[in-house]
Amino acid sequence: MSVVVPSSLLPASAVPVFRGRIGRDANSGHYAVPHRYRLHVDPADPRCLGIALTHSLLGLDDTLPLTVLSGTPDTPDGGYAALRPLYEASAHLYTGPAAAPVLSDGWTGRIVSTHVPDILRDLALRFRGEGPDLLPEAHRDAVDAIADLCERSVNRAAQRAGELGLDGEAAHHDPLTVLFAALGSLERRLARGPYVLGDAPTAADVHVWVTLVQLDTVHRWHLDAAAMDRVAGHPALWAYAQRLAARPEFARHLDIDALLHRHRAHCRGREAAGAAIRLVDWSAAAPR
Incomplete structure (x- = not known):
């Protein structure tokens, strides 16, 4: 289950931070299943570069698809139109920018996480694939x-x-x-x-x-x-x-x-x- 600060409690320009985690099994709600999730990254954002690099090192192309957005946001508020449905489905009456990075759940059409340290950790621990052990x-x-x-x-x-x-x-x-x-x-x-x-x-x-x-x-x-x-x-x-x-x-x-x-x-x-x-x-x- 994702944890999010409601947009009604945030300044208009603020982006809520979603803190859902990938668990070990089905009892956790979000658990590692091939092709269930997708990463959305902005190549101009250094935080996204770290996520994309981790994804590459772990060899996750066939397990967890990665969408690389345009390096230039395409909405007036500095967000991405492609991400807006995810934000609107995940935060009631959301009006802020739809920003990357996003880890989304294809089964629910909602955001799991936008919190970079959590995303990096869950990639390394739950989606290791054939790659190295990045978090021994x-x-x-x-x-x-x-x-x-x-x-x-x-x-x-x-x-x-x-x-x-x-x-x-x-x-x-x-x-x-x-x-x-x-x-x-x-x-x-x-x-x-x-x-x-x-x-x-x-x-x-x-x-x-x-x-x-x-x-x-x-x-x-x-x-x-x-x-x-x-x-x-x-x-x-x-x-x-x-x-x-x-x-x-x-x-x-x-x-x-x-x-x-x-x-x-x-x-x-x-x-x-x-x-x-x-x-x-x-x-x-x-x-x-």
């Missing part, structure tokens, strides 16, 4: 810690540093310190093995790789050249990013143009000198 029990705490590091100490820190970067060195010292500490931690891990948590890919690699894509394609536009030179000074990290970019599972749904278009449409920050520094040839990861 021994590493689940470590995967959660890496996900938190990527979001708080890389994505948010880089964004904060970019916002403050033109206001003086003292103002952006703290977020850059957090950013470089996080990159150093990941660099040490990748100096010891081919993947973040050892010799096999896990969900931690999904989080790290998508974060590096954002850092090199979005955040660099607002970091100065000195900061980007320091970002570049992590050879194991960027060699890892380039190596995985050449793998079909990683390349398949990466759309750099869509990511940049989304960034430019929403960003009001000023460009800095770091925009000229590109660390990875993402053309190796052109969709195939």
